[in-house]
Amino acid sequence: MDKLWDVDWSPPDQADARVVLSGRLTLDSITELDNALTGRRPAGFGLAIDLKGVTGIDTAGAWAVNGLVQRWNEAGVPAQLEGAAPDVERLVGALIVRPLRVVRRARGNPIIDRLERIGRAVTAQAKNVASFVGFLGEVLVVLAQTLIGRRRLRGHAVIHQAEAIGVSALGIVGLLLFLVGLVVAQQGAVQLRQFGADIFTVNLIGRATTRELGILLTAIMVAGRSGSAFAAQIGSMKLNQEIDALRTIGLDPIEVLVIPRVIAASLMMLGLAFYGIVCALIAGGLFVWAELDMPPGAYLLRLQEVIPLSDFVIGMVKAPVFGFIIALMGCFHGFNVTGNAESVGNSTTQAVVESIFVVIVFDALFAFFFSFLGYN
Structure with a gap:
């Protein structure tokens, strides 16, 4: 063919x-x-x-x-x-397939490139701080108006948030502080035994948990648990345009969404911190009873001697401040959600990280402040 x-x-x-x-x-x-x-x-x-x-x-x-x-x-x-x-x-x-042109970016000065990235990061953080300061001022104004009766206090929302923040967290906070109390007692006893000062283990347990660890660890747990929830909830509402719907019907999102969370977090942090301190002290008491043969009655008397009232007051002063910070950061990042569901995850992560960071910074400031006043 x-x-x-x-x-x-x-x-x-x-x-x-x-x-x-x-x-x-x-x-x-x-x-x-x-x-x-x-x-x-x-x-x-x-x-x-x-x-x-x-x-x-x-x-x-x-x-x-x-x-x-x-x-x-x-x-x-x-x-x-x-x-x-x-x-x-x-x-x-x-x-006809035409060959692709590969455009290579000319390499610049690495020092200038690094400075440029640093400048962009600083600018972004400055804008973030300025936005947060504006949000803080708005929240404080609405909160003051609510407390003096010029705005409505949504009691049912406060109770609902208090249950989610406080009552639901009793188990995890109690377990965490109980274990921390055991660790502090065990490590303190091991170190102090070398100097024949086992009795001062009670001093370490009492003062460390009452003034610092009990409050700080409770705040970190609430930040990871409730601060992230605030950012995710408000962020999802913003994506679904529910916040715009609130404004359309004449409701202030700050009054409806933020104020109940701020009040509930501040009050519940006070109760959770006290509860966590008690759990840590109970764990320390069980350890010294088992290892140092100190009966519970003697342990309680020793705690009364070594824990000044100022330590307890300082801890209770810090707790609502930390709760306010956690709620504020969570709500702020929730309102900053834009675009898509990925933004919700990013804002939730930022809320947790920045809440813990700011709480630790304020804890250090409180330590220096009260030390300056003579409450060491």
Whole structure:
């Protein structure tokens, strides 16, 4: 059976190569056609592909012609089509794949690039701080108006948030502080035993948990548990345009969403901190009873002697402040949610991290402040 196509290459001694294609360039003979087109290596100053005699072509034939064009172009020998019917030229042209241009960014000065990134980060943080200060001022104004009766206090919302923040957290906070009390007692006893000062283990347990650890660890637990919940809840409401709906019907989102959470977190932190301190002291008492043979009655009397009233008061002063900070940070990042669900996750993470950071900073400031006042 005679083949339905023909490939005629020009003599190799010519400066410009030329190939004449004729007949039907179809899938039926694509293998032989491709071998005929690739049988000659690129040479000369150019290649002319004469398609005047092509009577039929399909996608396979167009790919074969396109491959010929690409091979010669990549070798630095320009190839062009001649005499093709409009339909043939359109099909071959549609399949031509042009090489991608890779644009490489010129490498700049690494020191300048680093300074530029630092500058962007500082600018972003400055904007974040300015936004937070504005949010804080708005919350304080609404809170003051609520406390003096100029705005409505939503008691049911406060009770609901108090249950979520405080009552639901009793188990995890109690367990955490109980274990911390055991660890502090055990490590303190091991170290003090070297100096024959086992009795001072009670001093370590009492003062460390009452003034610092009990309050701080409770705040960290509430930040991870409730601060993240505030950011996620308010962020989801913003994505669903529920906050815009509140404004549309004449309700202030700060009054409806933020104030109940701030009040509930401040009050519940006070109760949770006291509860956590008691759990830590109970754990310490059990340890010294088992290891140091100190009965519970003697342990309680010793606690009364070594824990000044100022330590308890300082702890109870810090607790509502920490609760206020945690609720404020969670709500602030919830209102900052934009775009999509990924933003909710990012804002939730930022709320937890920044809440813990700010709580620790304020704890250090309280320590220096009360030390300056003489309450060491």
